[in-house]
Amino acid sequence: MSWETVIGLEVHVQLATRSKLFSGTSTEFGAEPNTQANIYDLALPGTLPVLNGEALRMAVRFGLAIDAEIGTRSVFDRKNYFYPDLPKGYQVSQLHYPIVGRGSLTITLEDGEDKVVGVTRAHMEEDAGKSLHEDFHGMSGIDLNRAGTPLLEIVSEPDLRNAREAVAYLKKLHSIIRYLDISDGNMAQGSMRCDANVSIRRAGDTELGTRTEIKNINSFRFVEKAINYEVLRQREILEDGGRIVQETRLYDADLDETRSMRSKEVANDYRYFPEPDLLPVVIDDAYVESVRASLPELPDQKRERFAAEFGLGAYDAGVLVSSREMAEYFEQVVSICGDAKLSANWVTVELLGLLNRNNWEFDESPISASRLGTLIARIKDNTISGKIAKTVFEAMVEDADEVDTIIDRKGLKQVTDSSEIEKLVDEVIATNPDQVQQFRDGKEQVFGFLVGQCMRLSKGKANPGQVNKVLKEKLK
Amino acid sequence: MLANTIAELARSLRKGEISSVELTRAYLDRIGQLNNELNAFITICEDQALAQAGAADQRLADGDPSPVCGIPLAHKDIFCTRDITTTCGSKMLANFVSPYDATVVERFNAAGAVTLGKTNMDEFAMGSSNETSYFGPVKNPWDPARVPGGSSGGSAAAVAADLCAMATGTDTGGSIRQPAAFCGITGFKPSYGRISRWGMIAFASSLDQAGPLSKSAEDAAIMMNVMAGLDPRDSTSVDLDVPDYTAELDNSLQGLRIGLPRQHFAEGLNADVEQQVRDALAEYEKLGATLVDIDLPNNHLSVSSYYVVAPAEASANLSRYDGVRYGYRCDNPADLEDMYKRTRSEGFGDEVKRRILVGTYALSAGFYEAYYRKAQQIRRLVRQDFLDAFKEVDVIAGPTSPHVAFKLGAKSDPVAMYLEDIYTIAVNLAGLPGVSIPAGMSNGLPVGMHLVAGDFQEARLLNVAHQFQQHTDWHTRRPALQSGEG
Numbered sequence: 032m033s034w035e036t037v038i039g040l041e042v043h044v045q046l047a048t049r050s051k052l053f054s055g056t057s058t059e060f061g062a063e064p065n066t067q068a069n070i071y072d073l074a075l076p077g078t079l080p081v082l083n084g085e086a087l088r089m090a091v092r093f094g095l096a097i098d099a100e101i102g103t104r105s106v107f108d109r110k111n112y113f114y115p116d117l118p119k120g121y122q123v124s125q126l127h128y129p130i131v132g133r134g135s136l137t138i139t140l141e142d143g144e145d146k147v148v149g150v151t152r153a154h155m156e157e158d159a160g161k162s163l164h165e166d167f168h169g170m171s172g173i174d175l176n177r178a179g180t181p182l183l184e185i186v187s188e189p190d191l192r193n194a195r196e197a198v199a200y201l202k203k204l205h206s207i208i209r210y211l212d213i214s215d216g217n218m219a220q221g222s223m224r225c226d227a228n229v230s231i232r233r234a235g236d237t238e239l240g241t242r243t244e245i246k247n248i249n250s251f252r253f254v255e256k257a258i259n260y261e262v263l264r265q266r267e268i269l270e271d272g273g274r275i276v277q278e279t280r281l282y283d284a285d286l287d288e289t290r291s292m293r294s295k296e297v298a299n300d301y302r303y304f305p306e307p308d309l310l311p312v313v314i315d316d317a318y319v320e321s322v323r324a325s326l327p328e329l330p331d332q333k334r335e336r337f338a339a340e341f342g343l344g345a346y347d348a349g350v351l352v353s354s355r356e357m358a359e360y361f362e363q364v365v366s367i368c369g370d371a372k373l374s375a376n377w378v379t380v381e382l383l384g385l386l387n388r389n390n391w392e393f394d395e396s397p398i399s400a401s402r403l404g405t406l407i408a409r410i411k412d413n414t415i416s417g418k419i420a421k422t423v424f425e426a427m428v429e430d431a432d433e434v435d436t437i438i439d440r441k442g443l444k445q446v447t448d449s450s451e452i453e454k455l456v457d458e459v460i461a462t463n464p465d466q467v468q469q470f471r472d473g474k475e476q477v478f479g480f481l482v483g484q485c486m487r488l489s490k491g492k493a494n495p496g497q498v499n500k501v502l503k504e505k506l507k
Numbered sequence: 508m509l510a511n512t513i514a515e516l517a518r519s520l521r522k523g524e525i526s527s528v529e530l531t532r533a534y535l536d537r538i539g540q541l542n543n544e545l546n547a548f549i550t551i552c553e554d555q556a557l558a559q560a561g562a563a564d565q566r567l568a569d570g571d572p573s574p575v576c577g578i579p580l581a582h583k584d585i586f587c588t589r590d591i592t593t594t595c596g597s598k599m600l601a602n603f604v605s606p607y608d609a610t611v612v613e614r615f616n617a618a619g620a621v622t623l624g625k626t627n628m629d630e631f632a633m634g635s636s637n638e639t640s641y642f643g644p645v646k647n648p649w650d651p652a653r654v655p656g657g658s659s660g661g662s663a664a665a666v667a668a669d670l671c672a673m674a675t676g677t678d679t680g681g682s683i684r685q686p687a688a689f690c691g692i693t694g695f696k697p698s699y700g701r702i703s704r705w706g707m708i709a710f711a712s713s714l715d716q717a718g719p720l721s722k723s724a725e726d727a728a729i730m731m732n733v734m735a736g737l738d739p740r741d742s743t744s745v746d747l748d749v750p751d752y753t754a755e756l757d758n759s760l761q762g763l764r765i766g767l768p769r770q771h772f773a774e775g776l777n778a779d780v781e782q783q784v785r786d787a788l789a790e791y792e793k794l795g796a797t798l799v800d801i802d803l804p805n806n807h808l809s810v811s812s813y814y815v816v817a818p819a820e821a822s823a824n825l826s827r828y829d830g831v832r833y834g835y836r837c838d839n840p841a842d843l844e845d846m847y848k849r850t851r852s853e854g855f856g857d858e859v860k861r862r863i864l865v866g867t868y869a870l871s872a873g874f875y876e877a878y879y880r881k882a883q884q885i886r887r888l889v890r891q892d893f894l895d896a897f898k899e900v901d902v903i904a905g906p907t908s909p910h911v912a913f914k915l916g917a918k919s920d921p922v923a924m925y926l927e928d929i930y931t932i933a934v935n936l937a938g939l940p941g942v943s944i945p946a947g948m949s950n951g952l953p954v955g956m957h958l959v960a961g962d963f964q965e966a967r968l969l970n971v972a973h974q975f976q977q978h979t980d981w982h983t984r985r986p987a988l989q990s991g992e993g
Binding site for chain 1: 586587593595600603605606607609704705706707708709711712713739740741742743819820822823825826827829831832833843847867870871872875879
């Protein structure tokens, strides 16, 4: 029996403002508990919120980046519930009039096709604090450093059809917010958090099935695993003739399973109503246009430009622009060596491989863009061969010296002196009379063997083009 | 001397007839004599007051021009004050000391005024008689068997009994104007947004507004000059130029059109109160004003609308009192839920709980449309009534309350108590400025006249009130209190 999966994601992105959404307190991560909570964050009587203009700007940047309608009049609401790490007893959020309305973004599927995924809305809200249940001997500790940190909640349409699409969407979102410089998107630290709404239906059905909401997924890998687990769980229930209960489920990464949250934790009437301490946020065209003018080149635009300007294929261009850091690194490499295709190969294969093996970010790379650019330039100007370049590349990981210094010191410079090469060729002809005879008898494949012998004799340093040329002449 | 206006006291201070320290001591003495009976103050801060007075005397000697420099005042206990408890009339905050000053407090401190103490009030400003205070009811200085009105009852009684020269209050549905009427003083509620709410403990955020309680309209203008103005810490405070509110006090009322809402002179209004107010209005005619009957057709809906909007906002505003971070916490909570339940059951009084329940209900799923949204629609209609009326008239006048101060315990039915504010509530819903001024006496008790003007027409309103007081002496009447000044 064939099933179709329907997924929508709710993603909370912590906006990288210096201060909180409604107070001037610092948002820096990792401070001592409760040292970054002022009288408003603590909800002392008489305190009032003042909207952080930078958070608003960041939200509008995001809206413009996904080509969304921008709410010219957006309204904050109070979402009421009691919890010790929610000091006011309500969270200030946006219900009916979010700052960002309908938009979309494009993901690339595994078959190379593009798919447009709808974004329903994105709204600003404040984060809660943290409850700490360990180390307090039967009590709970409250840390309000995070309370009031600005979040952008981005809600997708139920347009995603499998876990890999969901991950592709999340990665695209991650890429966009990093390009926009509005969040570090660090899922492990919680600055990007994902809830997944998952349902399945029989292929061909138009009605949506009953969905569950999976919370607490804190890595790209877990998004895929949690959804796959949940799809399988729902399928088994339905195929056994059961019914899906609409509920919130928690993903447990250790056990790789989702489990139902107690209904008490979720059955809440939030009693939303407009926040009377804040006026509606009214923004005009001039504001929107000023934000638009400040937008950087975004991944899709960059991909098109890389294809057009550098003649790169869609796949290579797509990989290069997937992170802003990689794209910038790549462009710097090209600007030094002048060869985009070679640069693309070196960045996406050698460099990315190195970074992934070591779990390094681009800014942690031991090989800077300028050194990699120089290395490729040395291939281009025949100082070294592509094969030797890989040896140099390996050396560069440990050795911070200039590329040319390393090549010199290791004696890896290509032999281009024609008398040297003639000597090599003469020696190979002399020591391989059988093969030389075979070639002269018309067995042309042997030529490659003879070239290989020359290269081996030179320890790879001979210029292969020159070896070819000289060998051909001498065998005539 | 203690009955003098701010303007008079400011002159005496500058002439050297009295020092601020002497004046402060005199008020503190009088508070010592009368507060046990009146219960107008929750906290008296003698040491701080004398220290402030000493500093004020130095400033006066240096030629400080502020009219409130050295003048003793009382703050309603809803304004946060650093180093002095701020209880909001509740057990919940009986031990709460704010680490910061409210903007209103900050401004009076900066101007050199002397804080005598914090005045009693209905718990969280919820009440019209001051009987809901955790610290016991305030007595009306005109008759201790009667209420002073509420919720700013302590401030009104303190001004009326000359326990201070001036006092601050807040008005969400009439909480400055109604006690001012009951105590025979001037109570002024500015337009919403005119005075910062920063540091003023919230009851209903979209309605709450601070204002002065004083011995005259001129004093209210002097206080407004200190209190009014944009505050970047309050997003709802208004970025409008603040005029000198004393500048237009002497303007002529010739040609002034005063609207009398038929709905405010209708059934339920005490006949003698009506007569007193009509006699007062006749004074205005002598000053060249004309009286015009007008309609506020949706006025009868305002109390119902208010008692949805205000409790709804209050239900959220009071959620922070959960026993976690400050204020009252129940003994030995068994778990989190037990702590929430008992802290709030034990920490809040009945009226506060009633309003939290009403507000929570009005906002709940399935009822929001029928209650909260409907109430907001009515609110717009109520405001439109005023805007329409102000096309025909300059100010609107009527009684502040349907009757004079009632006896303690006389209104045990909550709805009867809610109807106390039937003439004042619509002004809060509409966000307009309003003032109550003494306009007569009925059986030995003060009668208040209510005047309302258009958005941010505070200066005009004070001018109209002041001109009445230039030609009448109701505002100078004082209750005969046993301890007296001797």
